[in-house]
Amino acid sequence: MKNLVLTAFCAVFIFSSSGANATVQVVTTTPELAAIAREVGGNLVQVTSLAKPDQDYHKVEAKPTDVVKVKNADLFVRIGLDMDQWADAVNNAARNPKAQPGGVGYVDAGRLIRKKEVPSTNISGASGDIHVFGNPHYWLDPGNAKVIAYQIDLGLRGIDPKNAATYDANYARFSAQIDQRLKAWKQELAPFQGKAVVAYHDEWVYFLSQFGLKAFGYLEPKPGIPPSGSHINNLIASMKSAGVKGIVVPSIYPTRFADLVAKEMGGSVAVVPYSIGSLGTTDYFNYMDAIVNGFKKAMQ
Numbered sequence: 644m645k646n647l648v649l650t651a652f653c654a655v656f657i658f659s660s661s662g663a664n665a666t667v668q669v670v671t672t673t674p675e676l677a678a679i680a681r682e683v684g685g686n687l688v689q690v691t692s693l694a695k696p697d698q699d700y701h702k703v704e705a706k707p708t709d710v711v712k713v714k715n716a717d718l719f720v721r722i723g724l725d726m727d728q729w730a731d732a733v734n735n736a737a738r739n740p741k742a743q744p745g746g747v748g749y750v751d752a753g754r755l756i757r758k759k760e761v762p763s764t765n766i767s768g769a770s771g772d773i774h775v776f777g778n779p780h781y782w783l784d785p786g787n788a789k790v791i792a793y794q795i796d797l798g799l800r801g802i803d804p805k806n807a808a809t810y811d812a813n814y815a816r817f818s819a820q821i822d823q824r825l826k827a828w829k830q831e832l833a834p835f836q837g838k839a840v841v842a843y844h845d846e847w848v849y850f851l852s853q854f855g856l857k858a859f860g861y862l863e864p865k866p867g868i869p870p871s872g873s874h875i876n877n878l879i880a881s882m883k884s885a886g887v888k889g890i891v892v893p894s895i896y897p898t899r900f901a902d903l904v905a906k907e908m909g910g911s912v913a914v915v916p917y918s919i920g921s922l923g924t925t926d927y928f929n930y931m932d933a934i935v936n937g938f939k940k941a942m943q
């Protein structure tokens with residue numbers, strides 16, 4: 644009898660002390676949310692992103708293994724604004740009450756974001772436009788990275804209250820680091836105030852407004868619609884009359900359209916990381932470094 648109790652005790656002890664069970668499981672829809680969750684969760688969390696770097700976040704094809712990941716998640720973090728609508732099917736199939744909207748472990752990171760380009764008229768998406776609830780690319784503004792981190796902090800406190808002080812401290816450290824780096828990024832882009840660039844996809848409105856820059860136009864005629872010959876020709880004509888030369892293309896998109904325009908204009912194409920994980924980037928800071936450098940290159 645004594646042995647049996649001891650064996651049971653040991654089994655419980657081994658089970659509860661194993662790292663996998665002690666760690667809070669965080670599942671995010673994108674690598675950027677995952678990187679920010681790692682900053683706030685530190686070594687108390689294990690983070691997985693459903694979308695891989697350089698996958699178009701507008702149209703990820705979910706896999707059966709994604710359902711298992713969400714099933715085992717303590718915290719589920721998403722972009723919202725219908726950017727990651729593909730995750731709804733995964734979440735429904737996982738049947739994890741914590742990860743469902745309204746659940747203790749559900750974080751819609753778009754909730755507290757001040758949204759831009761919210762359509763004033765009803766657009767259905769039938770025209771191919773994929774930004775029907777406003778522009779969802781808000782994580783490209785470092786200021787919004789802090790808002791995302793804050794919401795992840797709240798989520799982690801909710802599911803793991805005993806470590807609330809650690810999550811708060813990690814959030815405060817990340818937030819202070821962003822403030823510090825933001826000053827440097829602003830200095831680097833200060834000489835280009837008011838300048839305009841051409842981008843591939845309409846994803847820079849948050850970034851541009853943070854840094855006092857402008858978008859002149861996009862290689863896509865509408866968000867999600869591939870470039871066409873007539874659109875590119877019109878764009879070249881208007882770039883010529885406005886004297887705009889710089890083009891920024893995230894690593895996920897083909898550069899042939901940009902190269903064509905640049906050749907015509909004598910301008911330069913800057914390829915920037917689409918994801919944290921693209922072009923060797925590993926965290927929010929070196930990702931934003933690469934993006935800021937890319938915009939500098941395009942505008943020089």
Ligand SMILES: [Zn+2]
Nearest residue numbers: 844845846866
């Ligand atoms: Zn988009």
